[in-house]
Amino acid sequence: MEYSRHDIIEMLRSEGRRKHELFRLAAEVKNAAVGEGVYLRGLIEYSNICRKNCYYCGIRCNSDTDRYTLSHQQVLEAAQYAFDNNFGSVVLQGGENNSEKFISDITSLLHEIKSLSNGTLGITLSLGEQTLETYRQWLEAGASRYLLRIETSNRALYGRLHPCDITHDYDRRLQAIKDLQTAGYMAGTGVMIGLPFQTVEDLADDLVFMRDMNIDMCGMGPYIVSAGTPLERYADELQSEQWRFDMTLKMIAVLRLLMPDINIAATTALQAIDPEGRLKAIAAGANVIMPNLTPDNLKGMYTLYNNKPMSFDTKILEKNIRYGEKGDPIHFMKRDLPSNGK
Ligand code: 5AD
Numbered sequence: 001m002e003y004s005r006h007d008i009i010e011m012l013r014s015e016g017r018r019k020h021e022l023f024r025l026a027a028e029v030k031n032a033a034v035g036e037g038v039y040l041r042g043l044i045e046y047s048n049i050c051r052k053n054c055y056y057c058g059i060r061c062n063s064d065t066d067r068y069t070l071s072h073q074q075v076l077e078a079a080q081y082a083f084d085n086n087f088g089s090v091v092l093q094g095g096e097n098n099s100e101k102f103i104s105d106i107t108s109l110l111h112e113i114k115s116l117s118n119g120t121l122g123i124t125l126s127l128g129e130q131t132l133e134t135y136r137q138w139l140e141a142g143a144s145r146y147l148l149r150i151e152t153s154n155r156a157l158y159g160r161l162h163p164c165d166i167t168h169d170y171d172r173r174l175q176a177i178k179d180l181q182t183a184g185y186m187a188g189t190g191v192m193i194g195l196p197f198q199t200v201e202d203l204a205d206d207l208v209f210m211r212d213m214n215i216d217m218c219g220m221g222p223y224i225v226s227a228g229t230p231l232e233r234y235a236d237e238l239q240s241e242q243w244r245f246d247m248t249l250k251m252i253a254v255l256r257l258l259m260p261d262i263n264i265a266a267t268t269a270l271q272a273i274d275p276e277g278r279l280k281a282i283a284a285g286a287n288v289i290m291p292n293l294t295p296d297n298l299k300g301m302y303t304l305y306n307n308k309p310m311s312f313d314t315k316i317l318e319k320n321i322r323y324g325e326k327g328d329p330i331h332f333m334k335r336d337l338p339s340n341g342k
Pocket of ligand 1: 056058149151191225
């Protein structure tokens with residue numbers, strides 16, 4: 001069924017019985033399109049060094065956070081843990097860094113993770129905007145998926161959330177997402193929900209954007225105030241945390257209706273508001289969970305926002321977890337790409 005922008009807005013505004021009906025329908029559509037199972041991606045927060053200065057983010061280059069980068073050994077131990085525990089895949093995420101050393105360090109890590117798992121562990125990268133050439137190099141080295149959130153598809157709003165300079169350019173970001181698709185990645189994007197100045201219409205447009213971009217994966221979460229950031233001053237003007245949480249579940253559910261066979265993550269930020277946040281997201285249409293495998297003593301330094309949860313007990317989901325499966329998005333497999341041999 002082709003949903004119009006108007007339909008999407010209506011669904012995002014639903015409350016009470018209609019909202020629960022939406023979640024139920026999304027779960028049904030998910031089960032039919034991608035099955036009931038939940039895929040695990042072990043999240044490795046590689047480094048909090050970042051060249052960007054986004055007004056919402058706790059690891060922006062202008063914040064006085066202590067900086068770290070994991071050693072190769074630490075990354076490989078986390079990847080080994082994921083492999084030994086049958087996670088199926090890992091995500092290497094970090095602040096944006098374009099240095100030659102960074103790019104080549106990631107390249108060697110990709111080779112090493114592939115070899116420790118005999119090529120079986122899926123690897124997703126989430127390392128910001130890079131050149132098409134770098135994206136290609138990393139794909140060649142073993143990465144197959146990449147997450148790059150557009151943050152908001154409203155260009156004017158994007159401008160208010162970021163410094164107005166070449167490093168934070170909306171068009172450059174959009175191009176980077178397209179480059180990922182050109183390179184042949186399974187490409188994911190996402191947005192923050194409940195940002196200052198953001199409307200329900202903007203959120204509907206975000207979903208239309210994802211459909212138009214024909215993405216394979218999505219990770220979106222509620223905006224959570226990060227102490228000490230420039231956006232903190234709008235904290236009193238935001239929708240309540242409960243509203244942002246609920247709206248995130250509705251965004252997940254509607255996206256599942258729009259794009260039944262993509263992978264949708266139940267994100268950590270949901271858990272910062274509600275201890276059952278990620279489970280509720282699974283019930284509303286998500287099918288991916290990213291347990292944090294960053295070494296315990298460093299997790300606390302990757303503070304994108306306040307109250308970041310540090311762990312997640314996968315046992316709660318035990319029966320539905322697809323252990324040992326890479327969990328590539330079915331949407332991508334169906335694509336008419338030369339690399340798919342079609
Ligand atoms: N609240 C919620 N999400 C945030 N991110 C960064 N800062 C915040 C915040 N204050 C998200 C961005 C980024 C991802 C790594 O973390 O969407 O892409």
